[in-house]
Amino acid sequence: MMLGRVIGEVWATKRAGAFGHRKAMLVATLAREGDRLFPTGEVVVALDDIGAQQGNVVTVSWGSGARAVFAPPDNRHVLVDAAISRIVDAITLDESGRVLNLQHEEG
Amino acid sequence: MFLGRVVGTVWSTVKWKGLEGVKFLVVRPYHLADLIPEVSCPPGFSSEDGVVVADILGAGVGEDVIIAYGHSARVALEPHLKDGQLPSRPVDAAVVAIVDRYEASAQPGFDAKVKPGEKKTRPATSATSSRKKK
Numbered sequence: 001m002m003l004g005r006v007i008g009e010v011w012a013t014k015r016a017g018a019f020g021h022r023k024a025m026l027v028a029t030l031a032r033e034g035d036r037l038f039p040t041g042e043v044v045v046a047l048d049d050i051g052a053q054q055g056n057v058v059t060v061s062w063g064s065g066a067r068a069v070f071a072p073p074d075n076r077h078v079l080v081d082a083a084i085s086r087i088v089d090a091i092t093l094d095e096s097g098r099v100l101n102l103q104h105e106e107g
Numbered sequence: 108m109f110l111g112r113v114v115g116t117v118w119s120t121v122k123w124k125g126l127e128g129v130k131f132l133v134v135r136p137y138h139l140a141d142l143i144p145e146v147s148c149p150p151g152f153s154s155e156d157g158v159v160v161a162d163i164l165g166a167g168v169g170e171d172v173i174i175a176y177g178h179s180a181r182v183a184l185e186p187h188l189k190d191g192q193l194p195s196r197p198v199d200a201a202v203v204a205i206v207d208r209y210e211a212s213a214q215p216g217f218d219a220k221v222k223p224g225e226k227k228t229r230p231a232t233s234a235t236s237s238r239k240k241k
Contacts, residue, residue, distance in 0.1 A: 007139075007142065007143065007211045007213065008209060008212060010206055010208075011206070012205055012207055014165075014205040015204035016164065016186060016203045017186045024173065026110065026211050041139045042138065043109065044108060044109050045108040045109055046108065054212070064178070077182060078179075079179045079183055080175075080179060081179040082108045
């Protein structure tokens, strides 16, 4: 899984059938250094079923893990290889239990 | 999956039998600095790489597309799979959607200044795009 921030959305009317009518979000991947998260420069498209908003920090699941987000367990026909699997509220930074709270950054 | 722009086409005369009739395109992925110019990327990040993808939707050069990898790409090429039937073509990247429009913007709290990178010299891409009507 990958940590990223939702930066936008993509709309497409012409798509492969099994793609369905889910929202496709643009997610910028994040890396952590010390107390801060910074974008690595990579952007992925992840389908969303849980209502992630622009600016949310999310985790993206890949491959069959992404298909499991939408249609467990018999999902070989589902055309998804990246799905938003959770909206992150906070991240533990180190063993001392310090927490990076992401909630205040929203809205 | 990723968002990219079709920059070229690949032709081949000798190919695996099942790939006849499948078009192959060269797609350049969009990176963060293309979508949101005010965000600078870490140095050493190449944004010139192209990916060869299969296409049955009919995307053309200059169009923006969404690419899926792996099993999803094979499913995209075979829309009439029956239950329990598995795709068989040797493909691992395919166009799954032709993009009409995308929007991207940095939110407050998006830490853009932590890792300043080198200035890119490639042409700026607008943060909002519209597909040309044919």
